[in-house]
Amino acid sequence: MSIRFDGKVAIVTGAGNGLGRSHALGLAARGAKVVVNDLGGSVDGSGGSSEAAKAVVAEIEAAGGEAIANGANVTDMAEVTRMVDEAMAKWGRIDILVNNAGVLRDKSFSNVEMKDFAFVLDVHLMGSVNCSKAVWNVMREQGYGRIAMTTSSSGLYGNFGQTNYGAAKMGVIGLMNTLVIEGAKYGIKVNALSPCAATRMTEDIIPENLLELLTPESVTPALLYIVSEDSPNRTIITAGAGTYARTIVYETGGKWLAEGERTPEKIAEHWGEIADPATQLEYTSGNDQTTNMLTKAANGLGIKI
Numbered sequence: 001m002s003i004r005f006d007g008k009v010a011i012v013t014g015a016g017n018g019l020g021r022s023h024a025l026g027l028a029a030r031g032a033k034v035v036v037n038d039l040g041g042s043v044d045g046s047g048g049s050s051e052a053a054k055a056v057v058a059e060i061e062a063a064g065g066e067a068i069a070n071g072a073n074v075t076d077m078a079e080v081t082r083m084v085d086e087a088m089a090k091w092g093r094i095d096i097l098v099n100n101a102g103v104l105r106d107k108s109f110s111n112v113e114m115k116d117f118a119f120v121l122d123v124h125l126m127g128s129v130n131c132s133k134a135v136w137n138v139m140r141e142q143g144y145g146r147i148a149m150t151t152s153s154s155g156l157y158g159n160f161g162q163t164n165y166g167a168a169k170m171g172v173i174g175l176m177n178t179l180v181i182e183g184a185k186y187g188i189k190v191n192a193l194s195p196c197a198a199t200r201m202t203e204d205i206i207p208e209n210l211l212e213l214l215t216p217e218s219v220t221p222a223l224l225y226i227v228s229e230d231s232p233n234r235t236i237i238t239a240g241a242g243t244y245a246r247t248i249v250y251e252t253g254g255k256w257l258a259e260g261e262r263t264p265e266k267i268a269e270h271w272g273e274i275a276d277p278a279t280q281l282e283y284t285s286g287n288d289q290t291t292n293m294l295t296k297a298a299n300g301l302g303i304k305i
Contacts, residue, residue, distance in 0.1 A: 003228045006031035009091045013037045013074050013131060014101030016052025019195055022216035023098050023223050024056055028065035030224065032096065035087050037070045074101045074127030084134040096227045097135050098148045099128040106161040117164040124168035128175060145188035146227040149176050151236060152194055156247055173236065180234040181285055189233040191226035194247060195219040196240025213241040234284060251289060253279030256296040
């Protein structure tokens with residue numbers, strides 16, 4: 001089976017360099033028309049230039065594809081709306097959104113300034129919210145859409161000096177989970193990519209000899225899969241150096257305690273059962289957790305359900 005995007009229109013944010021550039025080129029090479037969005041700032045979000053986005057458009061056009069450059073700041077809803085309007089005016093539809101734009105302002109939590117904390121959340125989390133919101137009704141009305149969030153191991157597992165980045169990157173998973181539920185009947189699927197690549201954001205923290213293995217091009221196949229027509233849904237795919245994996249959030253089945261036993265001491269006593277990984281389940285909505293708890297309570301109390 002060949003994965004193609006002929007007739008599809010894609011928006012890729014932060015597409016002037018690194019992963020975003022690779023994603024835009026990969027989509028275009030398989031037939032998509034691409035909005036190459038990039039504010040053109042430095043890795044910490046300062047400055048701005050349209051040259052990087054224009055260079056990617058030139059690459060796509062030289063290879064026979066169609067693309068337009070856009071310099072919208074993803075934190076500015078008005079600019080994002082104009083970007084979507086421009087794509088609709090030119091091509092009449094938007095099928096794919098890749099939320100890739102990002103910045104870093106790393107410092108330990110004791111030293112980070114709150115303005116830098118808020119700024120990183122604004123770009124990664126609210127930038128993804130703004131872009132998703134701007135395309136949402138377009139995708140609903142056309143009965144088709146694919147949205148990719150960009151998460152990170154820093155959010156999924158933690159990383160020193162990245163409380164702001166980690167919080168934002170876990171935030172987009174919460175956004176994904178609910179958009180999956182709300183988009184299901186409209187043909188909209190939402191997934192997340194957790195990349196490990198040598199980009200401007202990683203070049204200072206990974207040894208040079210290993211950076212050569214972490215090419216953006218080794219990550220992009222995972223992105224292309226999760227925005228394809230036959231993509232999965234509500235999936236976190238990790239990618240780096242040619243390895244691809246799935247990250248899953250599990251919850252153990254738990255242990256029901258009778259009313260007289262609901263004490264911290266009893267929780268400690270039964271911790272082995274409460275935390276038993278053999279009982280873990282993957283939930284696909286918050287209701288699954290409630291159902292499990294009420295089922296256990298009903299069984300414990302002898303209530304028929």
